[in-house]
Amino acid sequence: MRVRRVVTTRAGGASRAPFERFNLSSGVGDDPAAVAANRRRLAAGVGLPAGSVVWMRQVHGTTAATVSAPPERELAEVDAMVTDRPELALAVLAADCVPVLLADPVAGVLGAAHAGRVGAADGVLPAALAAMQRLGARPERTEVLLGPAVCGACYEVPAAMRASVHAALPGSACVTSKGTPGLDLRAGLRQQLRALGVTRVDTDPRCTVEDRDLYSHRRDGRTGRLAAVTWLDPR
Secondary structure (H helix, E strand, O other): OEEEEEEOOOOOOOOOOOOOOOOOOOOOOOOHHHHHHHHHHHHHHOOOOHHHEEOEEOOOOOOEEEOOOOOOOOEEOOOEEEEOOOOOEEEEEEOOOEEEEEEEOOOOEEEEEEEOHHHHHHOHHHHHHHHHHHOOOOHHHOEEEEOOEOOOOOOEOOHHHHHHHHHHOOOOEEEOOOOOEEEOHHHHHHHHHHHOOOOEEEEOOOEOOOOOOOOOHHHHOOOOOEEEEEEEEOO
């Protein structure tokens, strides 16, 4: 089986301002019909039935759900999910937070996690990895993609917040392009993953604030969400 991954942009889709165009979140105030059309388009574009894509109602927590069949609705109050079922796609939404896709291709186990400032510091990735290990995954075989997110140069925070997050997520403290306190969540997550035995980590270098093809809450306020999606292809 092959591990497949897709990260969407704003291109295409049915959403109108301020969500234009390919918003995939049902929780930001967009027209539900437009979101449903965008989700169908995404599934069709990657060759999957629309019902096989699993979506989360993310709450910046650390709960990791194990998915064995397509649910009837979005998973509520969940920020990570794992599966070992082929052609069951896991989707994580983001617009500055880090969408994280994980896979142990040997065990055939996948994970997807939403790692914002709070969830990353509280341990959403360790929770996702633990859930994957319960399905037979091993850290040394696990491959991770850290998707597009706000970069450290653009993520300005108060000094006390930087210190607090860095204490929980070492490696995340940085200085912005303006010389002010900042956070680089992807740097902190890479360091955390190494400490957990995961060394095969790739990073999508795009910054959501800088790249206007991507959604950014920090840049635009009310806006849509991109999706990072992963699934096992048995072909």
